[in-house]
Amino acid sequence: MSQVNTSQGPVAQGRQRRLSSLSEFNDPFSNAEVYYGPTTDPRKQKQAKPAKINRTRTMSVFDNVSPFKKTGFGKLQQTRRGSEDDTYSSSQGNRRFFIEDVDKTLNELLAAEDTDKNYQITIEDTGPKVLKVGTANSYGYKHINIRGTYMLSNLLQELTIAKSFGRHHIFLDEARINENPVNRLSRLINTQFWNSLTRRVDLNNVGEIAKDTKIDTPGAKNPRIYVPYDCPEQYEFYVQASQMHPSLKLEVEYLPKKITAEYVKSVNDTPGLLALAMEEHFNPSTGEKTLIGYPYAVPGGRFNELYGWDSYMMALGLLEANKTDVARGMVEHFIFEINHYGKILNANRSYYLCRSQPPFLTEMALVVFKKLGGKSNPDAVDLLKRSFKASIKEYKTVWTASPRLDPETGLSRYHPNGLGIPPETESDHFDTVLLPYASKHGVTLDEFKTLYNDGKIKEPKLDEFFLHDRGVRESGHDTTYRFEGVCAYLATIDLNSLLYKYEIDISNFIKEFCDDKYEDPLDHSITTSDTWKEMAKIRQEKITKYMWDDESGFFFDYNTKIKHRTSYESATTFWALWAGLATKEQAQKMVERALPKLEMLGGLAACTERSRGPISISRPIRQWDYPFGWAPHQILAWEGLRSYGYITVTNRLAYRWLFMMTKAFVDYNGIVVEKYDVTRGTDPHRVEAEYGNQGADFKGAATEGFGWVNASYILGLKYMNSHARRALGACIPPISFFSSLRPQERSLYGL
Numbered sequence: 001m002s003q004v005n006t007s008q009g010p011v012a013q014g015r016q017r018r019l020s021s022l023s024e025f026n027d028p029f030s031n032a033e034v035y036y037g038p039t040t041d042p043r044k045q046k047q048a049k050p051a052k053i054n055r056t057r058t059m060s061v062f063d064n065v066s067p068f069k070k071t072g073f074g075k076l077q078q079t080r081r082g083s084e085d086d087t088y089s090s091s092q093g094n095r096r097f098f099i100e101d102v103d104k105t106l107n108e109l110l111a112a113e114d115t116d117k118n119y120q121i122t123i124e125d126t127g128p129k130v131l132k133v134g135t136a137n138s139y140g141y142k143h144i145n146i147r148g149t150y151m152l153s154n155l156l157q158e159l160t161i162a163k164s165f166g167r168h169h170i171f172l173d174e175a176r177i178n179e180n181p182v183n184r185l186s187r188l189i190n191t192q193f194w195n196s197l198t199r200r201v202d203l204n205n206v207g208e209i210a211k212d213t214k215i216d217t218p219g220a221k222n223p224r225i226y227v228p229y230d231c232p233e234q235y236e237f238y239v240q241a242s243q244m245h246p247s248l249k250l251e252v253e254y255l256p257k258k259i260t261a262e263y264v265k266s267v268n269d270t271p272g273l274l275a276l277a278m279e280e281h282f283n284p285s286t287g288e289k290t291l292i293g294y295p296y297a298v299p300g301g302r303f304n305e306l307y308g309w310d311s312y313m314m315a316l317g318l319l320e321a322n323k324t325d326v327a328r329g330m331v332e333h334f335i336f337e338i339n340h341y342g343k344i345l346n347a348n349r350s351y352y353l354c355r356s357q358p359p360f361l362t363e364m365a366l367v368v369f370k371k372l373g374g375k376s377n378p379d380a381v382d383l384l385k386r387s388f389k390a391s392i393k394e395y396k397t398v399w400t401a402s403p404r405l406d407p408e409t410g411l412s413r414y415h416p417n418g419l420g421i422p423p424e425t426e427s428d429h430f431d432t433v434l435l436p437y438a439s440k441h442g443v444t445l446d447e448f449k450t451l452y453n454d455g456k457i458k459e460p461k462l463d464e465f466f467l468h469d470r471g472v473r474e475s476g477h478d479t480t481y482r483f484e485g486v487c488a489y490l491a492t493i494d495l496n497s498l499l500y501k502y503e504i505d506i507s508n509f510i511k512e513f514c515d516d517k518y519e520d521p522l523d524h525s526i527t528t529s530d531t532w533k534e535m536a537k538i539r540q541e542k543i544t545k546y547m548w549d550d551e552s553g554f555f556f557d558y559n560t561k562i563k564h565r566t567s568y569e570s571a572t573t574f575w576a577l578w579a580g581l582a583t584k585e586q587a588q589k590m591v592e593r594a595l596p597k598l599e600m601l602g603g604l605a606a607c608t609e610r611s612r613g614p615i616s617i618s619r620p621i622r623q624w625d626y627p628f629g630w631a632p633h634q635i636l637a638w639e640g641l642r643s644y645g646y647i648t649v650t651n652r653l654a655y656r657w658l659f660m661m662t663k664a665f666v667d668y669n670g671i672v673v674e675k676y677d678v679t680r681g682t683d684p685h686r687v688e689a690e691y692g693n694q695g696a697d698f699k700g701a702a703t704e705g706f707g708w709v710n711a712s713y714i715l716g717l718k719y720m721n722s723h724a725r726r727a728l729g730a731c732i733p734p735i736s737f738f739s740s741l742r743p744q745e746r747s748l749y750g751l
């Protein structure tokens with residue numbers, strides 16, 4: 001058992017014995033609230049029972065950190081360096097530290113190791129990379145060294161978290177700060193990041209949930225909620241919340257019945273959160289019924305609201321973590337949005353009311369339905385039916401209606417309504433575009449913005465620019481040179497693949513759940529599975545006719561205005577595989593010809609360098625262009641390639657992406673960001689494009705990662721066998737990993 005330091009007095013020894021025996025029961029990898037919670041708090045040690053919490057396994061340092069040493073295979077034989085001095089190992093072989101003063105150690109650590117003073121310990125810091133910490137068994141009397149960026153940055157993270165739990169002294173398992181990075185990152189995503197990103201409206205938290213850092217007009221100072229005109233219960237609920245917390249100054253407003261572009265522009269200076277779906281809830285403490293919001297996850301960083309396509313990507317990750325209620329909640333919110341706002345919103349803020357985002361509801365409803373137990377669960381069936389009813393409405397009234405539908409080709413475009421300058425962008429985002437107009441009218445930039453927004457200055461060319469800019473934002477790909485000045489005219493491969501998927505899903509739904517006959521409550525039309533199958537077939541033919549380029553192996557966007565196929569090489573070409581509309585021959589050409597142009601060190605780039613074109617001061621880099629890679633592009637390409645039988649290519653692409661994420665996580669203080677530069681080996685998280693990089697701005701410890709990137713990590717790991725997983729844990733670069741493999745293993749990666 002634990003050693004007792006005989007140089008201490010009997011009181012200290014007794015205390016130490018109690019503390020040691022108490023801490024024996026901790027799983028080194030338990031959630032922060034358990035690990036730093038009351039039962040492990042030495043101050044509360046007397047009251048706390050030594051409960052057998054989360055002791056699921058006996059951890060050993062070597063099991064945990066040295067997989068290559070154990071399995072031993074040539075080149076990859078690597079071990080992560082542990083701390084010195086094994087004298088104080090516990091019987092389980094898992095050393096523990098005792099940090100007597102969390103604050104003091106935190107300050108010492110930062111002073112010595114955070115040499116660039118950004119509250120993170122990274123490979124760019126030039127400190128000694130070693131810190132002495134007291135051992136648990138000596139109750140801090142003897143010291144051992146913690147070495148290296150990864151362990152020191154994990155120490156910083158753990159101390160930061162312990163402090164946030166109000167802890168002054170802690171026991172800390174070495175295994176916790178030397179955890180295999182693949183395990184650590186997946187653990188944090190599943191047990192912590194999702195929780196930090198989850199929102200659920202109740203009477204007490206509305207102020208927090210309504211927070212928005214994007215707009216700073218005087219009218220945005222107080223939180224505000226806009227409620228659909230036909231939701232009086234919700235209106236009462238928010239008024240009650242406002243009255244319960246007067247200091248919040250929460251303003252509650254009804255939306256008009258008809259939401260026009262003029263109305264949306266008129267509230268740009270008084271933005272607010274838009275109400276979402278709620279359910280009735282019985283409060284046992286008051287004995288009364290109240291409303292409570294369905295849970296949902298936000299993307300993170302500046303995006304503190306429910307987004308359209310982010311939600312689908314996050315739902316996939318949430319389901320893997322068994323957070324089914326959150327994924328289901330987001331489906332409920334989308335049904336609500338379609339029924340009350342007319343579309344799945346870009347996000348639930350007033351300034352997003354006119355536009356949507358790439359549609360994924362049918363597939364999202366299907367994955368949630370399956371997870372809820374499928375046909376055997378009446379609740380799941382009910383959810384699925386309501387989802388498809390809403391999806392059919394969305395399909396007909398949003399995506400295949402004016403102005404999004406191009407009547408000539410029958411294909412659809414991102415083409416939302418709206419007026420004026422989008423208020424949610426970075427304040428200087430449009431300056432280079434607006435400056436010439438301000439000069440022309442002899443006014444300052446700010447004066448011009450007001451005059452233009454108020455309609456006092458008319459500039460048709462600028463109207464055209466913003467028409468496309470709104471389309472760009474609806475596409476989710478804001479911004480890219482692929483879409484600039486042209487988006488609203490483009491029938492994109494992205495959108496039309498998703499609509500093909502809707503048609504197929506709706507066809508299957510009608511067959512399986514509606515006795516092959518669906519009467520639409522809106523227009524009373526009757527359709528069968530064949531009706532929708534035929535629509536899908538027609539779209540597939542149109543896509544091939546207008547978009548497929550046999551020579552390059554790409555599906556390109558089609559410009560409906562000039563009636564011309566574009567040649568911008570985008571990773572969204574793989575959405576044709578995800579949706580299942582490409583032929584086998586097309587898929588093969590995509591893999592042989594398009595893929596090599598997009599495959600980079602860290603996975604798929606958003607587009608090719610050639611398509612993006614040269615970058616200069618007057619032509620700045622755009623975040624949805626080369627050399628950046630995005631989680632949704634990876635996720636959809638993996639699934640698309642897999643479904644066409646290209647599993648080995650999927651393995652390879654997934655390894656690349658996961659390597660890049662893991663490496664950045666290890667070297668940069670646990671960072672997980674919105675997007676990555678997939679061409680950068682050392683610091684792929686460093687992106688100096690629009691909006692910087694969400695997820696990078698934290699002190700001490702990242703708490704939320706970024707929604708769809710979190711999901712991509714968990715989904716990507718499903719393609720890794722144990723060998724690849726170990727290589728990732730040791731941060732073996734893709735080239736080294738692939739070239740270290742025996743021929744039959746290389747074939748697993750399509751090499």
Ligand SMILES: OC[C@H]1O[C@H](O[C@H]2O[C@H](CO)[C@@H](O)[C@H](O)[C@H]2O)[C@H](O)[C@@H](O)[C@@H]1O
Pocket residue numbers: 214299303307308309310346422424425426473474475476477478479
């Ligand atoms: O505020 C600027 C823009 O921000 C959003 O776009 C980006 O973040 C979204 C949330 O992660 C994501 O869905 C989108 O693809 C990103 O480009 C927002 O969607 C835009 O409308 C907004 O102008």
Ligand SMILES: [Ca+2]
Pocket residue numbers: 113114115116117118119120121122125
């Ligand atoms: Ca630093």
